[in-house]
Amino acid sequence: MASKYDAASIEVLTGLEPVRKRPGMYTQTERPNHLAQEVIDNSVDEAIAGHASRVDVILYKDGSLSVSDDGRGMPVDIHPEEGISGVELIMTRLHAGGKFSNKNYQFSGGLHGVGVSVVNALSKQLDVWIKRDGKEYNMSFSGGDKKVELEEVGTVGKRNTGTTIRFWPDPKYFDSPKFSVTRLKHVLRAKAVLCSGLTVTFQDEKSGEEIQWCYEDGLSSYLLDELKGFEILPPEPFIGSMKGNEEAVDWAVVWLPEGGEPVTEGYVNLIPTPQGGTHVNGLRSGLTEAVREFCEFRNLVPRGIKITPDDVWEKVSFVLSVKLSDPQFSGQTKERLGSRECAPFVSGVTKDAFSLWLSQHVDLGEKIAELAIANAQSRQRAGKKIERKKITQGPALPGKLADCTSQDSSRTELFLVEGDSAGGSAKQARDKEFQAIMPLRGKILNTWEVDPLQVLSSQEVHDISVAVGVDPGSSDLKGLRYGKVCVLADADSDGAHIATLLCALFLRHFKPLVEHGHVFIAMPPLYRVDVGKEVYYALDEAEKQGVLDRITAENKKGKVNVQRFKGLGEMNPLQLRETTLAPDTRRLVQLTIEAGDNTSQIIDMMLAKKRAADRKKWLEQKGDKAEVVA
């Protein structure tokens, strides 16, 4: 390296600098639409909290966008600690916001306090007008820095409150500086739908278009609108809502028996989650449970057919809106909900409601059930074509393998479990229809430098190879007996070692498995936190801290007891199912490799016999990064 690398070259980004340096971390950089969404979300949060009744969005000819609401208006008084006005704080500081505690907003889309400041940072200019306490204020920013101080510009009626933000996105941060009008409309409309009673208007100066949305009965009319022209079942969508202390859920569901373009939209606190998440999974299992129960009561299912979630889900269209007081998303763009507690809540509520509905509308219920059964039958027919190796054919399956009953290799999963003691509870915890368990005793042979012909002489490797149905070194995946091969090891250091050895085995001798994404790592939780009768699981130290913080924040009664799982055998089968095996709530990580990356070199460095010196160097470099678990 030519330039000197010393302490002076370490930069700490302050203020809005990080956003401008790495906009992709905070927003989508294809179009400024996401910026608009951030601003709109803020206005809609006011509406959810019941302070605003209308949101007006205007797209100007010069490419700027303004969003106004009639909410409470941003606070203009001086912040007691920071010494600057509330508006300025919101606009210019990352992680400043009123949505961290539940005091002012029970449910809100914003949670990091990042949104609007990002908009400010990435705009050429941003103006804000605030009507509050009978006065109107104005402030303006340019490129994220303050241009015009906060000043009073007039007086308004005491009741007349609200915030207007107009911003000009800076083209240099975006692939295209233009807003996509169709997407914007889609978002606005969705907001209007999900927040019934809220009036949303949109005005496009360029085309002179003006639209107003206001849905009194929300979800179902939206869904019907979207699906116009398709045959739907039932004719009136199945809708429902439920509100708890911490959560609320609204949904509308229909099936499209004749096919068509399904609408599958999930929202969390009115923020669309295009990649689904635990709330969608919850709805799916809730509906499935209800349909299964209904079929069982009325003896609708032919022998040998099992209804799976996919069968019920296949032609479904739904709009699901969940409100959580403390949602956890993955990433700032919020495309996927990660809050684990949401799945059981949604599935429980929808199952009860849908069961009730099915018993009340028996005719429609039977039609839905028929649909699911037809799907199941066609799936089974398709699955039968690829017959799996049975015990009678070919080499006998290893005795330790607890096989699953399903033959459909797209759905089946094989868990390689560390140790017989964990294998036992995994066997009880699994869904024996599609999950197979094979306990491994102790650590397997380090196969990194073993010849493919020799590798089968190890009993464990031989068992794995037979159970998976693929020969080592062959690129033929036809015999593959499971769609997913999951490594389930204890969350301690020996577990890490076993996982490493297994990864090396798969990479060296079963490379096609990895290349096609069949290899997974199951993440068992590290901690269990008991508070009174409630139980939380935490995957790692950070999550445990989060749970503990939440418990203190909510002033839960009862003694807090934290238990650290040393091995999988410590968990009851029920706990194991809840946390690592049940598809709705578990955490599974798919291992990927890319051609040309240095995976092989790294593993070679770690596991080759002759490279102890390299390992020592590696440890000296990175040893302090290890999370040592004693």
Place this chain on the structure above:
Amino acid sequence: MSDTEMNYEGIEQLPLKEFTEKAYLNYSMYVILDRALPFIGDGLKPVQRRIIYAMSELGLSAVSKHKKSARTVGDVIGKFHPHGDSACYEAMVLMAQPFSYRYPLVDGQGNFGSPDDPKSFAAMRYTESRLSRFAQILLGEIDQGTVDWVPNFDGTLSEPSMLPARLPHVLLNGTTGFAVGMATYIPPQNIREVTSA
């Protein structure tokens, strides 16, 4: 887990190399710090230190009667050492074998193996054991505020992070151990020579 991507069905993706590197790093550091290599202050690996401490807690001094090895092993793995019983028992047997240790730390009663086949020792339900007199040089000053105490794996008890050795025990008995990227081999020495040195 910085670069995990999500897709439908709740499956995250992670490059294999990242996962393996992290897992193996954690394992290596654990083995180096907490398993295979002795601590220079008392020349003991964690499992040995825990056996000696647990035996002193059980009152198994050189003058008391022998007690079943299974009781010691049970105490060690139940209180301090959350690992397999057989590995723990083997560590204890090694400390009792006069041909493995220059100065055995454990005094065994029963079949503790023979020099031509050191693994021929009897199962832990048959053998009995107590600390040897030599072990006193490691334990003599333990109650005099000489060592740091650390919580055990579940935080309910505390164990010494090292034993107060009066002589450099690491030189007396010597030790061998293999970790990741590094290993140790120290030959045993005569106690009188070390003491006078």
